[in-house]
Amino acid sequence: MKTAVVILNWNGKKLLEEFLPVILKHTLNSETQVIVADNASSDNSVEYLKTHFCDVPLILFDKNYGFAEGYNKALQQVNAEYVVLLNSDVETSEDWLSPLIEYLELHPCTAALQPKILAQKDRRFFEYAGAAGGFIDKLGYPFCRGRILNTVEPDEGQYDTAIPVFWATGACLCIRRSLFFEVGGFDARFFAHMEEIDLCWRLNARGYKVECLPQAVVYHVGAASLNKETPRKTYLNFRNNLLMLYKNVSSKEFVFVFAARILLDILAFVHLLLERKTSNARAVFRAHIDFLKMRLDFKYDRQKNLEKTKVKNIPTKFGGSILWRYYAKGEKGYSSLFDPNSAIEQKTNITI
Numbered sequence: 001m002k003t004a005v006v007i008l009n010w011n012g013k014k015l016l017e018e019f020l021p022v023i024l025k026h027t028l029n030s031e032t033q034v035i036v037a038d039n040a041s042s043d044n045s046v047e048y049l050k051t052h053f054c055d056v057p058l059i060l061f062d063k064n065y066g067f068a069e070g071y072n073k074a075l076q077q078v079n080a081e082y083v084v085l086l087n088s089d090v091e092t093s094e095d096w097l098s099p100l101i102e103y104l105e106l107h108p109c110t111a112a113l114q115p116k117i118l119a120q121k122d123r124r125f126f127e128y129a130g131a132a133g134g135f136i137d138k139l140g141y142p143f144c145r146g147r148i149l150n151t152v153e154p155d156e157g158q159y160d161t162a163i164p165v166f167w168a169t170g171a172c173l174c175i176r177r178s179l180f181f182e183v184g185g186f187d188a189r190f191f192a193h194m195e196e197i198d199l200c201w202r203l204n205a206r207g208y209k210v211e212c213l214p215q216a217v218v219y220h221v222g223a224a225s226l227n228k229e230t231p232r233k234t235y236l237n238f239r240n241n242l243l244m245l246y247k248n249v250s251s252k253e254f255v256f257v258f259a260a261r262i263l264l265d266i267l268a269f270v271h272l273l274l275e276r277k278t279s280n281a282r283a284v285f286r287a288h289i290d291f292l293k294m295r296l297d298f299k300y301d302r303q304k305n306l307e308k309t310k311v312k313n314i315p316t317k318f319g320g321s322i323l324w325r326y327y328a329k330g331e332k333g334y335s336s337l338f339d340p341n342s343a344i345e346q347k348t349n350i351t352i
Helices: 013-027 045-052 066-076 098-106 177-182 195-205 231-248 251-274 278-307 322-328
Strands: 003-009 032-038 058-060 082-087 090-092 110-119 134-136 142-144 172-176 209-220
Touching (some): 003 013, 003 066, 013 045, 013 090, 032 066, 045 058, 082 090, 082 098, 098 209, 110 195, 172 177, 195 209, 195 231, 231 251, 231 278
Parallel strands (some): 003 032, 110 209
Antiparallel strands (some): 110 172, 134 142
């Protein structure tokens, strides 16, 4: 099988009812298979699939391994050259997949791709988690072409060119299966959130390309399994971001970055308290405590990543501070951050 589209499910029966028929309609062909991996759901998801989609292969787990390890385990059981990690809350468009696969066929140096991600509930706008390709600033804050912090842009065709990006969203990540495992797959200790950025950081640092191909389009609900305001999500995002930085940033740079992050995260903590989101504020504090406790467990991974780094200055890593540009300079759109003629915005020739 050339391509496998793998949907990781956890208590997502309603999402499967809504989106799986559309995915199958837009995806299945002689070279593509749709597979559902279930993280020990308790909402009758498996029974529903066995009854209504008996032809869809199922991978069943004994417990909830989270997004990261769930996909690691699922892809170990998949035999395909290309795999697409597709969230259960994604609605596909007609012929969404073939441009991605054809692009990888024609560009052997490209390891991973994402399509353009639009909001499923309001398709005039990009979707928060991915938009038209992901980037990161020098302090580890992620943003997207089409979404800076909490400002999401309308899609007016302004980002319809394929370009290299720093990270491709895990909501719809198309990747060469061999390279996924070559660089270590997702870090299972993350459980969920930031794992795809960490993976793409390793790909970029080892000389592979990650790109966004806007000619392929999908629609993402977003925050369907874990609302973005929950303390659990706040905790995972802050903790995993610090772990990702520790794993991938050089020793000299990390001292500055971590000192800056302590200060900025204190400000985030105070801001949450002032908004009376005390549980979220505690989550930020706990994330830092647990990072310090867990850091030594990541020492070997850090050494390995730094030893295997071939590209020390990744072109798609933003050298400034996105917080400074957003709050101090009022630059709330991606196009205001970069010179269209700069290396980060070099348009990829589309030959498919």
